[in-house]
Amino acid sequence: MNTFDQQSLCDVVQERAERDPHGLALVELRDEHDLCLSWGQLAEQADRAATTLLDLGVRPGESVMVQLPNSIDFVVMSLATLRIGAVCCPVLPILGQRELVYVLERSRARVLVTPADFRGRQHAREALELAAAGRTAHLRHLLVTGGTASLTDERCGIRQVPRLGVHDLAARIAATPAGPLTGVGERSLHDVAHLLFTSGTTGEPKGVPHRMRTLNQAVSLMSRRVGLTADDRVHIASPMAHHSGFLYGMWLSLLLGCVQVIQPVWNAPLALRAFAQWRGTFMQGAAPFLLDMVTAVHNAQPAPHSLRTFVVTGAAVPRRLAAEARDVLGARICAAWGSTETCMATLSAPQDDLGTVADGRPLDGVRVRAVDEGGIDVGTGREGLLEVTGPFVFDGYLDRDDLTAEAFTADGWYRSGDLAVIEPSGCVRITGRVKDVVNRGGEKIPVGEIEQILLAHPAIRDAAIVAMPDLRLGERACLFAVTHPGRVIKLEDVQSHLATHMVTKSFWPEHIEFIDELPRNPAGKIQKYLLREIARGVAASA
Template sequence: MSAPLFLDQFETTLRDHPEQIAVIDLSGDEPVMLTYAELDRLAARIAARLLQLDVKPGEAVAYQLPSGWPFVALTLAIWKVGATPCPLLPQLREREVAFILNSSESRVFIAPDVFRRFDYRPLVESILKEAPRVEHALILPTSPYDPLSSDLGGLLAPEADAEAAKEALSARKPGPDSHSQLLYTSGTTGEPKGVLHTHRTLSEALLIHTRTLGLTSKDRIWVPSPTAHQTGFLYGMLVSFYIGAPGIYHAIWDVDKARAAIEEHGATFVQAAMPFLSDITRADRPPKGLRLFIATGAAIPRQLAQEARERLQCAVVGAWGSTESCLVTVGRPSDPPEKLWGTDGRVLDGMQIRVVDDEGRELPPGTEGNFQVKTPAMFVTYLHHPEWYEAAMTPDGFFDTGDLAVIDEDGYLRITGRKKDVVNRGGEKIPVVEIEDLLYQHPDIADAAVVAMPDERLGERACAYVVLKPGAKRLELCDITDFLGERGMAKIYWPERLEIIDEMPRTASGKIQKYVLRQDIQQKLERERAEKTG
């Protein structure tokens, strides 16, 4: 039996409890609260405008908005016209945005005027020269932020237009196998992958997730993760829709906003990367009131987990998921502490996990191997690259995650590494190969490698190892980051440490031995910490 679709769940709440709060947005000077009825009316007005822009069923609509009510209303509107949401992280810049617009073939692109003191208007103007398919670029003003005062730069059609569009919108309601989401992941091959989900696959993920964790309309879902990322989109915004509960948003991470979300607005559940957990746990006055914190992106260190449980007075569990497979493993609050902490939990009901060798043979418990998953919430393809999808799927329907892992005798998962190099910075995957390709273009660099270095707060940060050309001047980190910035690479992808070496450690076949570099930077960090404490 298939899971109820999330849009049907939304409409059930809209019909039975129209005055239920859907959105609590703490991004502005004053909170913005919208009921399910108010949110639906806003979405209908935006949908009417998208019809006027001739958005076709199934086509991707790209938008680079921060978390908040405009993002939520626009996403609903895109589904109302039968189109596919293609959200972009606000931190992305020319290089990444132009690639995604061209790949997704979006004819409509929506961006804010200013966010975090960055003016997007010149960015959009520049990108349009590189993305000729874009026919409509809309700039949303961030002030005024109140939906009663803003027309979203013309994106909100008049009420009369929304009323006139009702029949057309009714005919466009997406079905279970319609595309529900196009999200781009940071590629290890230098090209981001466009992951396509359907309304069915995301709904399967939501049913399993909410049922396993016992989430109901009495909960309030806190969404500190960007809604342009799968964690915020699916396990924040859509979880709230699925159970008919409020979602609590804020566009910029801030501990005081977190405290307001939890203590003033009653947040009970959150799924977010470990840095969010670390920051609120170690705040001067840790907020109280959460029931459950699911920490993703890396296994929770024992010290942080114990501290979080004591200071936040809530259950804290780890989990593993991906954009392609959605959440596959999670700890349960009733699990023993020695299993909860330092692992990524155990498999969700209705899903399967295994560890295999390079020939595909399943390995016994406690043995490291290639981590594969099978789930009804699996994505349906990579846009324009079905061959990537086919290469990642086994004949018996398992998805090869690219991770190395160990599953213990009790079924608990521990991710131990990656077959391909990616830096997992607070849950955000950094495309190593793309950075290296740009570094090789620097006139003073002969050889380059980017590796993960351990970080207590973010899990990992990026460290660049470079070999200079003969006679080149000594480079500083700022020289590297300026160079990457000039070439349009987003700041979130820049290396945060630079190590200059005489030559790269290589195998006999010439491949760089990155594990040697990872060991080197780990030892250096340990020595530096020892010197500080000594």
């Protein structure tokens, strides 16, 4: 794996294609017939797509925005972008027009790769409308997957927008002659390769650039901790526009030479069918993926016998769910913590007991500390503000020196915004977010720990605690609960459960709201700001 520090991802893929041109590289799950691509086909399509980008005037260092679902097209366009030294900037297909305008302007992307339509939305038409309205100052080209027929008017063809070219991606690639890629200069491992925008759940999305070498190291050390090799098969259901799908799905597979099985839209029965057919051994994703598969197996779907390891990211893995998943799915469950800015920083090993390692140990080269509000290290066993430094931490936000200065300490540690306890063993236990703290009359409630205890209640399927305004105490704890089908629970049952676990009474939730599903972003993180808005409304109407 040490060679990954000296090789670009593109070179690794090219070497694999030359060595094993007919070997299976990619599987895209379809409703009827799955689509497969060999290493040779992948390299050829990526080179043709790279030539297309060069023909459109894309140059090293500029961003190419890829707004595609998990797909072979996503992998091809990501590789093509990297191949010419440009920066791959993936964004979610669910992004609305307002948010798309924001990231297009921030990234200054002149090329947007987008589907004609996906899940009921006409993405290419929406982008065309934005350009026609003059809201995309930098955009010059739309590369459309799925054809351009949906953009065509019977009378006058595709709507003409000044300074914007619209191209059928498949047709452009097919029309490009096969052959060695020309016109590409030397690429450095220290060049920025990836630009990812934060989810924006606590403010405006921020552009986070990462260098090629950083991403290679992040994947190399993570795969070493989990024990992954080229013989593994990686099932990718997490969005490729997030680290879980992009870095620890696609990039991981390409770097190790694994087969990657790509699932465009999450559906647990489809995933289990794919495990039976394609024999996936590794998957990374948020806890809801794990829960859905456990539920599906309970409902007579086949267990994924090939699945060896599942890494839970996005939020803390409920211990009860981890134990049940291990028994029902037969897989080892690993806990991890990281962020867009730090990549994966802590990770448990497959043989670890999640009851003792909490959210994992720092990966090699990563250092963590918990500090008080004055920046003083609180040592082990005490809750503090989690700060991180190491080889995967980004250098700073895109064009936002002010936010970068706020994010780093004077001695160069990244302020994560999370609360955590560093155990004497070196393991990290995430206890909440600074902005998620419930301050009840000056007493800080350890929200993360209380949520874990509540998730062990047999009636509770999912739970989140947020602050509810209170005239006397300032804030009280409000529990949002998702119950298992057919189960009923009252506030006094919740409080009795916490009393059984000897939880301090002032930490107990004092109001409960039932909800069908907790709002989560595509990375699986609970959008607590939405829950706080509901809680404020409930308090105001009381």
